[in-house]
Amino acid sequence: TKAGYPHFMLKEIHEQPQGIRETLNRRLDENNQIMFDDINLDKSNIDSITNIYIIACGTAYNAGLQGKFALQKIAGIKADADIASEFRYSDPFIDENTLVILVSQSGETLDTLAALREAKSKGATTLAITNVIGSSIAREADNVIYTWAGPEIAVASTKAYTTQVVVFYMLALYLADIKENISKENYSHIVDELLAIPDKVQSIIETEEKIKKIAEKIKDNTNGFFLGRGLDYSIATEASLKMKEVAYMHTEAFASGELKHGTIALIEENVPVVAIATQDNLFEKSLSNIKEVKARGAYVIGVTQISNRTIEEVADEVIFIPETDDLIAGITAIVPLQLLAYYVSILRGLDVDKPRNLAKSVTVE
Ligand code: M6R
Numbered sequence: 001t002k003a004g005y006p007h008f009m010l011k012e013i014h015e016q017p018q019g020i021r022e023t024l025n026r027r028l029d030e031n032n033q034i035m036f037d038d039i040n041l042d043k044s045n046i047d048s049i050t051n052i053y054i055i056a057c058g059t060a061y062n063a064g065l066q067g068k069f070a071l072q073k074i075a076g077i078k079a080d081a082d083i084a085s086e087f088r089y090s091d092p093f094i095d096e097n098t099l100v101i102l103v104s105q106s107g108e109t110l111d112t113l114a115a116l117r118e119a120k121s122k123g124a125t126t127l128a129i130t131n132v133i134g135s136s137i138a139r140e141a142d143n144v145i146y147t148w149a150g151p152e153i154a155v156a157s158t159k160a161y162t163t164q165v166v167v168f169y170m171l172a173l174y175l176a177d178i179k180e181n182i183s184k185e186n187y188s189h190i191v192d193e194l195l196a197i198p199d200k201v202q203s204i205i206e207t208e209e210k211i212k213k214i215a216e217k218i219k220d221n222t223n224g225f226f227l228g229r230g231l232d233y234s235i236a237t238e239a240s241l242k243m244k245e246v247a248y249m250h251t252e253a254f255a256s257g258e259l260k261h262g263t264i265a266l267i268e269e270n271v272p273v274v275a276i277a278t279q280d281n282l283f284e285k286s287l288s289n290i291k292e293v294k295a296r297g298a299y300v301i302g303v304t305q306i307s308n309r310t311i312e313e314v315a316d317e318v319i320f321i322p323e324t325d326d327l328i329a330g331i332t333a334i335v336p337l338q339l340l341a342y343y344v345s346i347l348r349g350l351d352v353d354k355p356r357n358l359a360k361s362v363t364v365e
Helices: 008-014 016-025 043-048 058-075 110-121 136-140 159-178 184-205 208-218 231-247 256-261 280-295 309-313 326-347
Strands: 051-056 078-083 098-104 125-130 143-146 223-228 250-255 272-277 299-305 317-321
Touching (some): 008 016, 008 326, 016 159, 016 184, 043 159, 051 058, 051 110, 058 098, 058 159, 058 231, 058 326, 098 110, 110 125, 110 136, 125 136, 143 159, 159 184, 159 326, 184 326, 208 299, 208 317, 208 326, 223 231, 223 280, 231 250, 231 272, 250 256, 256 280, 272 280, 280 299, 280 309, 299 309, 299 326, 317 326
Parallel strands (some): 051 078, 098 125, 125 143, 223 250, 223 272, 299 317
């Protein structure tokens, strides 16, 4: 049931603190050490992994983009994310030293399942991240880490995404620890920051009214853009998908650095541009990108951490997210943008839980 909410999508956005908490708690022992004891990877297997492929579709793929970032930055292992339907036909370089991670809320997506079979046939070790116990992908993968988002009914994936990203961070920490790539202090610091995420997500959800007002301002636009650099670009990709699928607004995610290479030609008077700028080391660069699009008339909605107040001088609207370690800011930054897509859809009078032409689980090619 919708438990008093008007739509499943809104209910599921609101369930994120709980889903994230559960996903963490299931895998932390009393000393806050990550337990993946059931995963069949010992130190020698892990040391021999030369590269990781993350394979998924849609939102799960976008979670994989954050996963790539986590695995490279924290575990120091080369990682790539690919779309399942592309991966299958790309003659991927896979051998027994490759770890292939399949991400799927339902565990039934046909292309992801086919990619899993392909990876296994080439001798890779496979690991599934899925929300459905006993699903096809869970059964066929060598190893499984479940997300504990609870059943996701709305076609648009929200709580599955944030819990998938949380799993990637735990996995990255676990691998880093076994590879002795991380200090005890840094490990505990990131675990503590992860444990603080549910309350931060809750506080973002409580700013819903403000996000609804922003949705009112952009609801009649036919186009929109999401900009970001590094981790923020992967958030832009997911935010853009949400806006397309539930609000039918034509949006694109652009890597900020690509603006000058063509895409800035699309910026015109009053077009909404959501500029995601959560990373301190890239903040100045993001500000100058905002100025560039502002100068061409864009209506800029900035998304940043609370300490970055200077963004208010250049953006038309700012959505502040609570301060967190930059490494994991993607988990919080997506939440207001899920809400933005939800409200634009509602204001347009659309069927937000069942957008046209879409099915919850895609079991055909
Ligand atoms: O069940 P899966 O995670 O494998 O599904 C993958 C995609 O079909 C899914 O994420 C889809 O993109 C959603 N509609 C996104 O909100």
